[in-house]
Amino acid sequence: MLDASRGRAMITSPASAAVFTMVLTQGPVSRVEIARRTGLSSAAVTKAARPFIDAGYLFEMAATERTAPGAGRPASPLAIQPGRxxxxxxxxxxxxxxxxxxxxxxxxxxxxxxxxxxxxxxxxxxxxxxxxxxxxxxxxxxxxxxxxxxxxxxxxxxxxxxxxxxxxxxxxxxxxxxxxxxxxxxxxxxxxxxxxxxxxAEHWFGEGVGASSFALVTVGLGIGCAVVVEDRLVAGARGVAGEIGHVPVGGDGPPCHCGGHGCVEAIAGTPAVVEAARTALGDDALTLDGAMAAARAGDPAAAAVFSRAGEAIGRAMAAMANLIGPERIIVSGDMPGLAAYELFEDDVRKAFTLQAFGAAADCRLVLRPQPFExxxxxxxxxxxxxxxxxxxx
The missing domain is CATH 3.30.420.40 (ATPase, nucleotide binding domain)
Structure with missing residues (x-):
């Protein structure tokens, strides 16, 4: 079906959604392969693809492969027209x-x-x-x-x-x-x-392509998390599923802006790390760069601040892995917050391994820095x- 006002292809059925999404995220891919992966008939795949081809969203590439050795004509993969x-x-x-x-x-x-x-x-x-x-x-x-x-x-x-x-x-x-x-x-x-x-973006076009279950944890001003389970982003009843930044791992303190105490974000978010480093080093003007420099220079008080942050993040990630069981966890975030990750990566991994239950500890951690763009x-x-x-x- 087309939107006549703009000549745009529309998703009108589960079949059209499955076909277009597969080509978009995993193409070029042949109709035969689409049918195999989706369970649709070849006729259903062709019917679903036709409006997108007519509207210029998809096009047929030159034939490159046969459906089986010695059988049938070569397949013509479907591909996205990115500039449509x-x-x-x-x-x-x-x-x-x-x-x-x-x-x-x-x-x-x-x-x-x-x-x-x-x-x-x-x-x-x-x-x-x-x-x-x-x-x-x-x-x-x-x-x-x-x-x-x-x-x-x-x-x-x-x-x-x-x-x-x-x-x-x-x-x-x-x-x-x-x-x-x-x-x-x-x-x-x-x-x-x-x-x-x-x-x-990671699910459809990045590190999560091909993974039916994964989590993304961000380190920066806050500690964020989102999870994909069975190829679906988990939003929860009110859209706040995955908020490990507000999992309490620090007992009764420090206070968090959410009103709770001991949240991961109140320990490992950039403002919290800077405040803890200022207190530990007795310098009210200390910046994150200064705190990182002190830790790298071997200052034990500064190093302890980053170690505590890493432990808090690792514990929260383990709790999430125990509940969700993702195939991988992508650790990302904004700069300069993620620049400190090297200072507490070992503590993250150590706490995660200690707290993750059974096979959940085998979940692969992938570091993927992301600029704001x-x-x-x-x-x-x-x-x-x-x-x-x-x-x-």
Whole structure:
């Protein structure tokens, strides 16, 4: 089926969702292979693929392989036409907006940044609209074919409604970001928690491709986590599943901005590490760089701060692995927070191995640093996934 107003292919059935998603994330792939992996008949695969070919989203490559030795004609793999549609993605921090334009395969074709002088929602949305317009203006093709905007925000986000319930670093409460951004830009807007957005990008286009179950843990201002189970991002009833940053591992202290005590984020988040290092070294002006330099120089007090942070992260990751049983855990995050990871990586792995139960300890840990542009790419990936995922109609 096509959306006549824009000539866009639409997902109208589980078969069309399965076929298009497989080609998008794992293609080029032949119809025979799609049928084998999905359990659909060859006729059903052809029927599902046809609207996407007609609309220019898919194309048939030259025949390269036979369905079986000596049998039938060579197969013509289906592949994505990446430039058929473009997507804007923006990561919103308390200091700046980081934006990208991607093609249909989430490959970045343009980037831009815009500093923020404040965090008042109306001001941020106005700056967001200006940045989106700048990004869409990189070429006539992008201007014509970019209809969707993905936004990534830290905190408690309701993706279904575009509501930011709580964002600690932006100090937002109950902000209807999706509605405000849609009105300001005229684009179709999706809003997602930033860690979940990054996980969507890894799931469809990155380290998570081919893994039916994995987790992504981010280390930075906060400690974030999102999990994919049986090829689905786990959101939970209210969209906050996976928040290991607020798993209590430190007893009665220190206090956390969420109102609890002993949370992983209150021990291992960048602000918490800096504050603990200042106290340990008796220097109220100490920065993260200074704390890292002291630890690398062998200062035992500084080293203990990073060791405690690593232990807290490792324990929380083990708790998550015991509950979910992921195939792998991708450790990522923003700079400069992740720059400290080498100082506590051994403590992370040691605590994880000690606390993980049985075979859960065999879960592979993968270090994957990500600049903020990749978080913005994650926002674009959510927009791609939302457009090409079957929804109730």
């Amino acid at each position: 549609e473009f997507f804007t993605g923006v990561k919103i921090t308390h200091e700046e907006l980081i934006g990208v334009v991607t093609d249909l395969r989430a490959d970045v074709v343009a980037t831009a940044r815009r500093p923020l002088a404040g965090c008042e929602p109306a001001y941020v949305v106005a700056e967001l609209a200006a940045l989106a317009d700048e990004l869409r203006g990189v070429s006539p093709a992008v201007r014509e074919r970019c209809h969707a905007l993905g936004l990534a925000v830290s905190g408690d986000v309701d993706k279904d409604t575009g509501l930011v319930r709580y964002s600690p670093f932006l100090r937002w409460h109950e902000v209807p970001l999706g509605r405000l951004a849609g009105a300001a830009t005229g684009l179709t807007v999706t809003v997602e928690n930033d860690v979940k957005a990054l996980t969507v 990749q978080w913005a790419r994650g926002a674009a990936a959510v927009a791609i996934q939302t457009l090409f995922t079957l929804r109730e109609r």
